[in-house]
Amino acid sequence: MHHNNPYQNDLVNQIFSDYSIDKTRLPSSGLNKVGVPSFVAEWILDKIAPGRGDLSNAxxxxxxxxxxxxxxxxxxxxxxxxxxxxGEEYQLIAKLKVRIPLEKATDEIQKPLASIPILNLRECDIDSDILEKYPLLLGRGLWGKITLNYSVNEQGKYNINICNFDPFQSSEVDLRYYARCRDEFTFEEWRDLMFCSMGLNPEDSGYNNDAKIWVFSRLLPLVESNYHVMELAPKGTGKSFFYENVNSKVMVVSGGKITAPRLFFNGRTGEIGLLGTYDVTVLDEVQSLTFDNPDEMIGPLKTYLANGRYNRAGFADISSDCSLVLLANIELDAYQRPKNEDNLIKNLPKFFSETALLDRFAGIIPGWKIPKFQSKMTAYQIGLKTDFFGDVLLSLRKDNRFYxxxxxxxxxxxxxSIRDENAILKSASGFLKILYPSLNLTTEEYLLNCLKPARELRQNIHGLLYNLDDEFKQYERDIIVDVM
Structure with missing residues (x-):
């Protein structure tokens, strides 16, 4: 069907040399299986086993x-x-986080405490110059090579000490260079490079043009700040895999209970919650999500979704540009359409049916239009290294030209409504960043590849609001947009 323009491995290699990698390397290495996210794993592979094709025995x-x-x-x-x-110095590769405990009513200065979550080590000492050099360690944390030794405190008690840290973070991204690179590719070549960089095989027959666009809509929360979206899909479409692997500024929380302190602010420990710490927070398996106290959650959540700020009693306002993504499973009928097409959120927890909350989401990604993931859909071409790709996407947030x-x-x-308008413009701006980072395009291309999918994302929300709440009957059932 589309083998008249095969994937351009050599072009990708030539234009993005240091930033590209053969995507077969990672699955062949088994690193994802031992819990190493792709953005770290590909970095390591490129350091210790650069090359193409499956890994050799050596x-x-x-x-x-x-x-x-x-x-x-x-x-x-x-x-x-x-x-x-x-007395050994021990080196490991892991995520390192640092927090400064809340001021207690004492004169002593609070010492920063480092933690290595994978080892459940929560109170390590850390050399202060490391913190000065890498302030991102505070709060969210960074992946890198950590060197441990021990320190002895005044009471003669041994403690683990972090004496050296070498982060994995690609340097500042040059977006002008990235945009110039885009102009070396045709639209199809670039679209397939983006797709491959997400770890998916653009040449698989299951992914038609339409499906590719919906897969790209998973990138919108990365390229747009405060972009809140839901994806509803049957099980097995690989909804969370990309988010878990793309960047350390993206956090995935799976199902179960979620508490206000975890999401917003923990008054007891003084730790800022997920929405104030990450660039994207993903709540997976939302259909099985329970809130400890829904009323305590929904108020601050609505405020946050509307204006990017929230407060917890007695503490200063926290403003954040974190995007919130909700992933939920829904049931499909025999024709692979949602069973409750007129009420897509029928099986989600009750608090989602509050229209004031729904209205604050930019859209619903129609995950039922994305094929179920099978292993033959894994990318095997040359794509962008995940750490570079993730950093590019997140740094595009600050660029207002697209909006x-x-x-x-x-x-x-x-x-x-003004919310419909904003949501559609933000989604369209996001598609522009992903597909046309150099803004070289015709209005026809804008209509087809950016505006139409942006409208459909919001129409999925608007249709729900229209059906659930008479207040929205002042608008027509269908949003109609065009280019000018």
């Missing part, structure tokens, strides 16, 4: 011995402590 040995040495498992904690207390383009080329024909 490369496998190299990767395995690194994994055995440097990637601790949960039950390695005591063994590592023992080695360190024996201005959307605003000046979009004509709202039916009467729409």
């Amino acid at each position: 490369e496998h040995d190299r990767v395995n011995s690194l994994v055995m040495k440097a990637f601790p498992r949960k039950d390695d904690k005591e063994r590592i402590k023992y080695k360190v207390y024996q 201005h383009y959307a605003k000046s080329h979009t004509n709202f024909i039916s009467k729409v």
